[in-house]
Amino acid sequence: MTLSHSMLAMEIVAPGGPDVLKPCSVPVPVASHGQIVIRLAWAGVNRPDALQRAGAYAPPPGASALPGLEGAGTVVDLGPGVTRWEIGDKVCALLPGGGYAEYAVCHESHALPVPEGMGLREAACLPETCFTVWSNVVMRGQLKAGQRFLVHGGTSGIGTTAIQIAKALGARVFATAGSDEKCKVCTDLGAEEAWNYRTRDWSHLMRKAGGADVILDMVGGGYIERNIKALADDGRLVQIAFLQGARAEVNFAEVMMRRLTITGSTLRPQSDLMKARIAREVETHVWPMIARGAFKVVMDSEYRLDQAPTAHWRIETPGHVGKIVLKIED
Numbered sequence: 001m002t003l004s005h006s007m008l009a010m011e012i013v014a015p016g017g018p019d020v021l022k023p024c025s026v027p028v029p030v031a032s033h034g035q036i037v038i039r040l041a042w043a044g045v046n047r048p049d050a051l052q053r054a055g056a057y058a059p060p061p062g063a064s065a066l067p068g069l070e071g072a073g074t075v076v077d078l079g080p081g082v083t084r085w086e087i088g089d090k091v092c093a094l095l096p097g098g099g100y101a102e103y104a105v106c107h108e109s110h111a112l113p114v115p116e117g118m119g120l121r122e123a124a125c126l127p128e129t130c131f132t133v134w135s136n137v138v139m140r141g142q143l144k145a146g147q148r149f150l151v152h153g154g155t156s157g158i159g160t161t162a163i164q165i166a167k168a169l170g171a172r173v174f175a176t177a178g179s180d181e182k183c184k185v186c187t188d189l190g191a192e193e194a195w196n197y198r199t200r201d202w203s204h205l206m207r208k209a210g211g212a213d214v215i216l217d218m219v220g221g222g223y224i225e226r227n228i229k230a231l232a233d234d235g236r237l238v239q240i241a242f243l244q245g246a247r248a249e250v251n252f253a254e255v256m257m258r259r260l261t262i263t264g265s266t267l268r269p270q271s272d273l274m275k276a277r278i279a280r281e282v283e284t285h286v287w288p289m290i291a292r293g294a295f296k297v298v299m300d301s302e303y304r305l306d307q308a309p310t311a312h313w314r315i316e317t318p319g320h321v322g323k324i325v326l327k328i329e330d
């Protein structure tokens, strides 16, 4: 297939606020060995994109400098050695960067088929959150059916995904969020209880409910000590971001006496091989949850690609619930 040489993209012209995202014309990426080129129809917007835009989350070596960690569309070119896909296949993919563009390139093993019955718009919102939640909550945190799971930021893209996946696994789910309305969204999604962190002592309430076997936290700061108290014996705290800061004063005696585990990870810098492993687990375990209606994308809003600055304003203000997506192709 002959591709055009240049494409529309949104680039970060300097570290800063949403207005540093500007339209540009750049060369269409070329597929190297084992890679595919996708004509993107939609791209998901995630908080790490905003961190990258602000200069706080640099792309890993070799990745596109353009923002955008996930998208969905049609495979339009195959690099040497590709076996998993054919031109014309509809896929959604975890991208190393470069999703705010008409075309993106990724390793063939990081793309998944668009789930049966789902449109490209919803599918574009799956990879970043599903890979992050599955790898941290299940592979790292070892959440099992019947265990208690607490997620902070329950109405975030990550939170809405984590609540549904944990529930579908058979866990008892608890969540925190910043308003009573958001807490209602969390219980509607399957949380047994959701606590407004502005008015409720969630750490105490989690302990009263027996303590959490796994906590997924993106807040950090003052939450770290309170998370430790909220864990059940042998509990696991998995840290995926530090919205309130990465430093805390912690009594580690509790970690020792109650056999707690504190861990965490970031998805983007991990090896192609590790991301491929996560992709296979997501396809094996999460795609069937989607097929049986146990997991749906909670959609907040959509914008055109050139409205990416507005999408970033939206994700950085408290109003949104669920995922924000960019429309790239009509």
Ligand SMILES: NC(=O)c1ccc[n+]([C@@H]2O[C@H](COP(=O)([O-])OP(=O)(O)OC[C@H]3O[C@@H](n4cnc5c(N)ncnc54)[C@H](OP(=O)(O)O)[C@@H]3O)[C@@H](O)[C@H]2O)c1
Residues within 6 Å of the ligand: 045, 046, 047, 048, 051, 128, 132, 152, 153, 154, 155, 156, 157, 158, 159, 176, 177, 178, 179, 182, 197, 218, 219, 239, 240, 241, 242, 243, 244, 265, 266, 267, 268, 315, 316, 318, 319, 322
């Ligand atoms: N480690 C990784 O690989 C990885 C991958 C993807 C995302 N992440 C991180 O996961 C988080 C969620 O990502 P997302 O894309 O789903 O973003 P998002 O939808 O913007 O979610 C951010 C959430 O954080 C909550 N929040 C913000 N400030 C808070 C505070 N001071 N105290 C308590 N809650 C606060 C907000 O909830 P309220 O409005 O209810 O306050 C909001 O729901 C981000 O921090 C992102 O960087 C990490």
